[in-house]
Amino acid sequence: MLLGRADGAKVSVLQSVRPKAHTGAGHFVIEARAMAKVVFLAMELDLQIVGQVHTHPQEAFHSAGDEEGANIRYNGFISIVIPDYGDHLPARTGWAVYRFRESGGWQPLDVDVVTVVGGIAAL
Ligand SMILES: [Zn+2]
Incomplete structure (x- = not known):
């Protein structure tokens, strides 16, 4: 999960956290207890949960x-x-980036909208 700040147009990721998740081919589940820990951490850091990242x-x-x-x-x-389970990191080769819109669901974005600054990713 990605924690940071969002102002409506720009999202800045300032911290990432990996909650315990059940994963398998084509799915992942983060149970409520694990997600509650993420929410608690975000509150402690005065950040929002601004996104998620996973590998294929x-x-x-x-x-x-x-x-x-x-x-x-x-x-x-x-x-x-x-x-490729992140084998090409830090290169962003083949990344798929989406932004959720209530009016249209998950909208694909060009990977070039992601800027990495000193190990901190910002959109
Ligand atoms: Zn996936």
Whole structure:
């Protein structure tokens, strides 16, 4: 999960946290107890949960299971999918980046909208 600040147009990620999750082919589930820990951390740091990131074994895209597992979604929420379990990091080769819109669901964004500054990713 990505913690940071969002002003409506720009999202700045200032902290990331990896909650305990159940994952498998085409799906992931973060149980309420694990998500509560993320919410608590965000509150302690005075940040918002601004997005999520996960990897795929091969191609990056938003699967139906990804959309089901994205329990937090609001206007501007970001979802990043990284291919090949992140083998190409820090290069952003093949990333799939989405922004949630209440009026249209998950909208794909060009990966070039992501700027990494000193290890901190900002959109
Ligand atoms: Zn996925």
